Amino acid sequence: MNSEKLSFGESIRIFGKALKISMKAKTLPSYIVTLLGFPMAFIPTLIAYAIRSFSDGVQSLYGAGTAAIVNVLGMFVLLSCAYILQLTWNTVRNFYAKADALKILRYMKERILRCTCDVKYKYIENHDDFKQRIRFAETQAGERVAESMTMIIMLIQNIITFVSIIIVLLEIDVWVVVILIAACTPAVVMAYYFKDEEYISKTKWIYESLMAAAYYFESTWSNSINEVRFFGLYPWLKGKYRGMMNRYLVKKNKMTAKHTFFNALADLLRNGVYIAVLLITVRRIFENPSMGIGAFMLVFTMAGQLQNVTASIFVAAAQFASDVRYMQDFFYLDTLEYEKRDADAEPFESFDIGFENVSFSYPNTEREVLHNLNVRIREGEKVAIVGENGSGKSTFVSLLCALYEPDSGKITMGGEDIHINLSRTRKTLSAIFQDFAHYEATIRENITVSDGKRDTSEAQLLELAGRVSSLEVISEQPDGLDEIVGSFSPTGNNLSGGQWQKIAITRCAYRENANIMVLDEPTAALDPLAEAELYRNFASLTGERTTILISHRLGITSLVDRILVFDNGRIVEDGNHKTLMAQGRLYAKMYKAQAQWYN
Template sequence: MPPPPQKEPPRSFTARWAALKNIPPFLVMVWRAAPHLTIATMVLRAIGAFVPVAILWIAKLILDEVVRLAALPDTPDGLAGWWHSGLADHLITLVALELGIGIASDIIGRLLRLVDSLLQERLVIDLSMRLMDHAAALDLEDFEDAGFQDKLERARRQAAGRMSLMGTIFEQLQDSLTIATLGAGLIVYNPWLILILLVGLIPAFLAEAHFNARSYNLDFRRTAERRETDYLRQTAASAETAKEIKIFDLHRFLSGRYLDLSRKFYAEARRIAQARAAWGALFSALGSLAYYAAYAWIVVQTLTGDLSIGDLTFLAGSFMRVKGIIERLLSSFGSTAAQALYLEDLFDFFREVPEIASRPDAIPVPRPIRQGFVFENVGFRYPNTEKWAVRGLSFTLHAGETLALVGENGAGKTTLVKLLARLYDPDEGRILLDGRDLRDYDLDDLRAAIGVIFQDFVRYAMTAADNIAVGRIEAREDRGRIEAAAHSALADQVIARLPAGYDQMVGKRFVQGVDLSGGEWQKLAIARAYMRDAQVLILDEPTAALDARSEFEVFQRFRELMAGRTAVLISHRFSSVRMADRILVLHLGRIEAQGTHVELLDQPGRYRELFELQAAGYR
């Protein structure tokens, strides 16, 4: 199967601006995150939008009033004279009004910063939760695909890095309202003033949009390399890799590889930055020419008497404000278009739909399971591969039976387990549970009925108690159950040596964390199986990191755990698999033989060959 075609970044101007369709759903996300805070920021910004025109208009009235009073034939002497004469009452009122607006503007600005910061925090939380919830709903197949990993990486970056877009959009709405009020005043005096501004600023806006799109295209193409640089940074300075890095002297290789990738990315980014700076300087000069042409008209009109000093102040201030706001608005629109391209990555991730999901009419898993599982000619191959991982599998796992899977690496043992837990669905055949197709059952209920310990279990950077509780996380507060599970897995002996016992943070990721040996970690993982108390137990090399004594003791406990349960055991150690009721020997994805340990030893074949090879190592 050829790999699926990868999404290409938008290249045409139309395609880039089409990404603005992502702005409305983004604003819906903002609203859902915190409706009251969204309303508050909109109201505050609407009030703030009228502040500039109000201040400029009052300044005009103040200047005109000062000019009028200064032209009076008989004017009072000193401040007291003006105050008692009453001639300055209107001027004083205007100054007091301007002071009040200034204070109100400062309060609004501070409130707006507070509301926006809270709204951004709420949006980050809400978006991160959506990202984690959606990722949890997707298929294992997605996470094992490199293309999906690139998409997930871009989505993570946007969830954390696009919050400035919210403030940008709200500022644009406020700026647009301010321009409408200031522009109305300019148009009253001369409509050509606005047109001159636009002619000078639109080319700079188009250039900015072009370079924003180029930057996005570069980021998009470099997603895989950026993931690799992140991996190299983590690998080169990690507690998990430090021993091998030092022993094999790998730091030069890793840092050299990181430097090569970073230099390539830097070279392309520098070319874009240089071109942006050159064109930006040219268009900035064009905008300045337009501004001073309009400003010259205002000065001439004032000198000829067509405009008052107050009009000059209002127009010059309005023109300067409008120029600055339009310049910022056009630039931010370009930035918004660029960020909307990045939002496409986020929404593209949210559009991913899992193939493995519960049907609308899904039924609960029977309790107890009475018949067991039946594999009917099951075949499966991993995405984008031609080779079948398993094919033609037909066997029964009876209820209450312990079944062992034996075979060399790549025989299909772990794949069979993934199919049983419905982490994948078969490409051929079907799997039945008590006579019904596995796909007929509610997916969450099915997985709740199955407990799995994989060989590559996760070492959670949490407390020892939480590392066990993840086996049945809804019982996290049941300390008695956690301690019982630890005792059954012999993990209580490990925990007893920890400074804070069950409340000790394990792993070296966080301060005061205590690292464990491989065998100690594995005992915590085994305790999860006891914590889960599932109907079906799957153990994939559960004792690989344990010494012989610990392995013997753990398997003695496993006998108790598996009593009355349906269990699947994968192990390369024949001392372990011999406890199974029945053994399946897998080779190249097919069942080569099956029977009890004694039956398989009595007949020539792969099982006896592997047993004798392993036994020879102990002679």
């Protein structure tokens, strides 16, 4: 969202990029309709001529013979056909314009989705106001890019119509043309000013718009609806929503009132001039009766059209100047830093993990979450990471998964920096995060999506599910692995939190060539029996893989080779369960605090 004025050259460059995108959506029939639009731009002029001839013919019917009547009827049929052709053409053109716009909008949505999935993760944390910018691109800028092709074609066609109407009206009186065009000037100036003001306003009001949307979705989103209903939070959320919307509407209504007032003045001027032009035409006919009533009908028909098409041309030019700034905001997506992907990358051959003097702060914050961290995890080692909330555990995992780059220091696998080839790093890893996904799909897809290239039979999937404690979830479903689950399931079949977590664990284990497993709170949503079963199957789940496990429930720590205790962004203890309990420090206190509730 840029408040600086663009140069003419930069505007043309941006508009050219938009046209390339817009042209991608056009099919052969759409191109044919577009090309036919250029000769069809002469239709208004031909209709005006037909009206003039028809009017003159009707005027001359008194005392005329059969031939004159036949001629007038022929003109009437021709005029009717012209109107039908124009109506048909407008219908077809509008159909293809809407179809093209929908295709381009689909492309825009896919482009924004790809951006969100491929940009460096710092943007997800709202670096460079990414969330506001992506929202603006989605709701405002993308539509302007989609309409760019239609806008330029309509502008050219309007220019053709404009020139043809001027040529016709010059036959009546040159002042008719001059006055009609001059009367459009105020509307054109205001259109340019208003479009510029509208853009600046929308960029300034994006915060209110985002917050209003956030409060609205909090009231309706399935993740929060139970709490909203139970605590009766609707009045509070409505107040928050209304407060933000009122701030937005006060500003919007003030601007709208100003625009409406000045547009009304411009329309009043245009209508007054229209009447003046008709009076000029009457005077010309009075001076030269041979012009006939057809001349009046010609001006009556074309004066309004000239005003409309003149306004359309200059308003389109103003729209162009405004829309280019929206387009620039969309193409902001091209300026971001993207992760480099390598589809042919192979996993690491050595799986030793090293953190060397690693420090990290989240984007837009000064607080250092990890401080000069040094740790090495050997291949095949099972490591639990424990600590209080906010101690840096999940940040450690995010850095290991290469979602973020450290501010200083280096993270390695087999001695190689994990950020040199992100695809290689992520093919070596499999992970389940705290906020694991619930995909609106079949259970089979929810599992196999983690390794799309792997070909697995149903028996193999069920065998894996048995090893990671999710077989019961699958067996309970009417269609087994092919049961569609989620909030929008056709049968209303949404899994419980614990069931979803079991599926997420299975998805993590399904990744075939991942020799490092990262499990961030894998038992958070499980009941005690399911948690105990996971502990029993832990060796089967992880196999010989290097395993990094984060858990606030310390019962599982007795199953791992090593425990790293985090406190305030540092590793303060490192050892196995027996050693750390003997030391009697933070880990021992945490373990005893939990154990007392089970004794």
